[in-house]
Amino acid sequence: MSKVILIDGHSILNRAYYGIPLLSNAEGLHTNAVYGFLNIMFKILDEEKADYLAVAFDVHAPTFRHEMFEAYKGTRKPMPEELREQVPVIKEVLHAMQIPTLEHAGYEADDILGTLGKAYEAAGYDVSIISGDRDLLQLATDKIKIRIPKTKMSGTEIEDYYAADVFEKYQVTPTEFIDMKALMGDTSDNIPGVPGIGEKTASKIISTWHSIEEAHAHAAELKPKKASENLVTYYEQAQFSKVLATIKTDCVLDFKLEDAAIGQMMNDASYALLKRLELKNILKRFDSVAETTVNYQTVKVLDDFAAAVSWLEGIGETDQLGLYYFSEDDFEGLAACKADNVPVYIPAEGMMTAAVLREMAAAAAKRAGVCCMIDVKPQLYWLELSEEDGIFDAAIAAYLINPLKDSYTYDGIAQDFLGMTVPSRADWMKKMTLTEASEKEKESFGHYLAYSAMIPVQAYGTLKKWLEETGMDRLFDEIEMPLVYALYDMEKAGIAVEKDALAEYGSRLTGRIDELEKNIYELAGESFNINSPKQLGIILFEKLGLPFAKKTKTGYSTSADILEKLRTYDPIVGQILEYRQLTKLKSTYADGLAGYIRPDDQRIHGKFNQTITATGRISSTEPNLQNIPVRMELGRLIRKVFVPKEDCIFVNADYSQIELRVLAHMAGDEHLIRAYKEAQDIHRMTASQVFHTPFDEVTPAQRSNAKAVNFGIVYGISSFGLSQDLSITKKEAENYIQQYFRTYPGIKAFLDRSVEAAKEKGYAVTLFGRRRPVPELLSSNFMQRSFGERIAMNSPIQGTAADIIKIAMVRVNRRLKQQHMKSRLILQIHDELLIEAVLDEVDAVKAILKEEMEHAVTLAVPLEIDMHIGHNWYELK
DNA sequence: CCGACATGCAA
DNA sequence: TATTGCATGTCGG
Structure with a gap:
């Protein structure tokens, strides 16, 4: 016999809230109701071996009862704010635990519970309904148990009612309980009932006559006399009350019981959430799970x-x-797994040479109906596969489903999508070193490798379903998976670096750094570690007594923007700023990059990561090639050491203000759209409109301020942030913003809409359906919540821009390959692509870049690019 | 030796 | 107290 547990969400939350003193976490979010709710839920789950669990909530919409009776629930006190804020939190926790929450406009939770309870009883299940509300007793049968918890900090006691228990307590059947309520009324729900009849009298009347109709027919025989008279006078009101009090059991609901199957409640997502809520007692439950590996x-x-x-x-x-x-380490092999089969491990040894194994593995991948892997890109170095082979990368699927995780390894995917706890790579490594594994523990090592083959194929169905249900299947199939191969090609191609020139640049810096160091020690009157903000702060603000000492958590702030303001107070400041700039260039760029030049081809093969950023951008590491200096001339000179190979030249193309254009399109703001269609200087245009100045008379300062406002808008503007950026007062910044929104009312409406939508759905969405969860919006901490709001404004814009350049990259790369060109895409820097073009392909490359970048998507405004050619990266300006 | 922090580079 | 990243050096456990 399967068992179903149905919980009356608001009712239990309410009980928990009033039963437990206010608790809150570090963010200031109250957690007592959530805590109490979970305690009750787990207590019940612990004692009942249930198979299904769902929670019903009331929605904030009128029900048929309100339509019948305007005053329905009219006297109910509004929920206190400390409780209200916990409603979305408990829903989030339940969601993380993969427990469905049910709510339906027009029905109360009671009606949902009644409908499901009766339906599952009829289908042969045992049903437990958990509520703090005695109204539910009318649903009790010998299969439906109504459970009413009494919450105390010390623990939870639960009263259980089958039909017989209801009868024992009230001398009426559950159905008759409705009639009883029709007589006695309910002040909390504003059900009128019949005046002068309370619980005792109602119970006596109904236990004798079994319904208000019968009682009315025998009104004369009723005692006491007052009750008899009032029943006649107020009979209509009693009938009306009966309808109000009757829980519907025939609601039309779109709900499948299998969705309520109890899965892995203690997973990464719920762990993170409970940890944030600081519900330590609930977190304890994870320990026992870890052992069920x-x-x-x-x-x-x-x-x-x-x-x-x-x-x-x-x-x-x-x-x-x-x-x-x-x-790795002279050790090579293949783990493979057919769905629902025992995994196999094939080492590359003996007759099964690495070359043969690689080829056979790739061939099998191509023949298979679907081939699932985790983190395909690095495996492409050994397996010759391409985008046409339709490989399914489970890590990328998991990233799209939740881009906020810090890794997408097989153990996490197993946990999140299969509810399986498996040992992580690190767990296995603890047991044995690679060498030991290859020599002595072949079977054990294969065992560990096998998870990486088994987990993706087993999770395939679930991941695929998630992608479809979230509307991200096309994003996955048409953008992300093809992009894997474009990124692989970029990494493999790398970029040539002139090692000697880089070294020379470094030593030039060293000369000046030594000079500066000497000067600084002299001006300070002692030698110290200039790189230590702590020591530097003491020298500047204590020994030299410079003003405006600003504090960080740990001491004085010595950041460039602070030091900049101190320049005039002491010559040491200027020297320090220059020292900082030069040591940065030396350590991160001159020395840092040198370490990545591969000796075999004198090229740097950086990695491009596809599953890192919250918004959908790609990131670059080892080294980071997306933050090579460009703004300051001295730093920019580094770009001279990045050069094309023989018979090649660099061609780059960057989108002109792609984010602002995306914003114009998504907001549908006619003024901004028109500005772009007329192909004007957009910052000047903004300045002209915001500052009420004729277009031709805009001053450079006005244009620059307008540019800052445009940036601010994209980042989810705040007056404080803008005031910092422009060194103006908050008041002035507020005025700029207000003027901006007056000029482009559509933008304001869009940003407001974005925040509202994210609050409602819990995530922000790009034009192509990419999602970014924004849990910060739930915080009761003002700063956190404001952060969430800015994320909600920025993510759709930054994310859509990322989608667009990804489309362009895939298409550019495809065309280079299809046309058998030797030119290669080698870098992507968020809104820019860099190609190492063979000299006689330059015109074709330029045509491809222009076509594919400008037409990656059709927006309400044109997408424009700037293109350049150069004999090194520095020249591309 | 690792992690937190401060700093600074890019779009 | 503006969005997204990554690498560096220091410093303390």
Whole structure:
């Protein structure tokens, strides 16, 4: 017999709130109701071996009862703010625990519970309904148990009512309980009832006559006399009350019981959330889960050549295949897994040479109906696969579903999408070193590798369903998966660096740094570590007594913008600023980049990461090639050491103000759209309109301020932020913003809309459906919430721009390959692409860049690019 | 030796 | 107290 638990959300939350003193976390968010709710829920789950669990909530919309009776629930006190703020939080917790929450306009939670309770009873389930509200007793049967918890800090006691228990307590059946309520009324719901009849009298009357109708027919026989008279006088009101008090059991609901199947409630998402809420007692429950690690059956080690070949050649189009190819430290092999089968591990050794294994693995991947992997890009170095092969990268799918996680490894995917706790790579590594594994523990090592093949193929169905249900399947298929191959090609191509020139640049810096260091020690009267903000702060603000000492958490702030204001007070400040600038260039760029030049080809092969950013941008590491200096001339000189290879030249193209154009389109603001269609200088245009100055008379200062406002808008503007940026008062900044919104009313409406939508849905969305959760919006901390609002304004813009350049990259890369060109895409810097173009392909490359970048998507405003050619990166300006 | 913090580079 | 990143050096556990 399967068991279903249904919870009356608001009612339990309410009980918990009043039963437990106010608690709050570090953010100031109150948590007592959430805590109490979860305690009750877990207590019930612990004692009942339930298979299904769902929680119903009331919605903030009138129900049929309100339509019948205007005063319905009219006397109910409004929810205190400290409780109200916990409603979305408990929903979020439930969501993280994969417990469905049900709410439906026009129905109360009671009606949902009644409908589902009766339906599942009829279908043969045992049902428990949890509520703090005795109204629910009318639903009790011998299969439906109504459970009413009494919350105290010390613990929870629960009263249970089957039909018989209701009868025992009230001498009426559950159905008759409705009639009883029709007589006695309910002040909290504003059900009128019949005056002069309370619980005792009502119980006596209904236990005798079983319904208000019968009682009315025998009114004369009723005692006491007052009750008899009032029942006649107020009979209509009693009938009316009966309808109000009757819980509907025939609501039309779109709900499938399987969605309420109890899964892995203690997962990463719920852990993070509970941790944030600081619900330590609930967090304890995770410990016991960690021990339930699933160490699945066995891995078949196919070290026999014939057996391995036959397994791989047996893969056909009806198979869902999981693959993981590994090559490191002279150790190479393939883990593979067919859906619902035992994983296999095939080491590259003996007759099964690495070359043969790689080829057979790639061939199997191509033949399979679908081939699922985790983190495909690095495996492409060994497996020759391309975007046409339709590989499914589970890490990228998981990233789209929640881009806020810090990794997408197999153990996390197993936890989140399969409810499975498996040992992580680190857990296995603790047990044995790689060498030990390869030499002595082949089977164990294969066992560990096998997770990387097994998890993606098992999670495939769930991930696919998530992508479809969130509307991100096309984003995944048409943008993200093809992009994997474009990024791989970029990494493989790398960028050539003139090592000697870089070294020379470094030593030039060193000369000046030594000079500055000497000067600084002299001016300070002692030597100290200039790189230590702590020591520097003491020298500047204590020893030299400079003014405006600003504090950070740990001491004085010595950041450039502070020092800049101190320049005139002491010559040491200027020297320090220059020292800072030069040591930055030396350590991060001159020395830092040198360490990444590969000796075999004198090129830097940086990594481009696709599953890092919250907004959908790509990131660059080892080294970061997206933050090479450009603003200051001295820093910009570094770009001279990045050069094209022989017979090549650099071509770059960058979008002109892509984010502002995306904003114009998404907001549909006619003024901004018109400004772009007329192809004017947009910052000047903004200045002209915001400052009421004729276009031709805008001063450089006005234009520059307008530019700052435009930036601010994209970042989710705040008057404080703008005032800092422009060194003006907050008041003035407020005026600029107000003027801006008056000029472009559509922008204001859009930004407001974005915040509202994110609050409602819990995430921000790009034009292509990419989502970015914004949990900060739930915070009761003003700063956190404001941060959430800025994220909600910025993410759709930054994210859509990221979507667009990704589309362009995929198409540019495709065309370079399809047309068998030797030119290669080598860098992406958020709104810019850099190509190392073979000299005789330059015109074709320029045409491709222009076409694919400007037409990656059609917006209400044109997308424009600027293109340049140069013999090194520095010249591309 | 690792993590937090401060700092500064880019779009 | 403006969005998104990454790398560096210092310093303390």
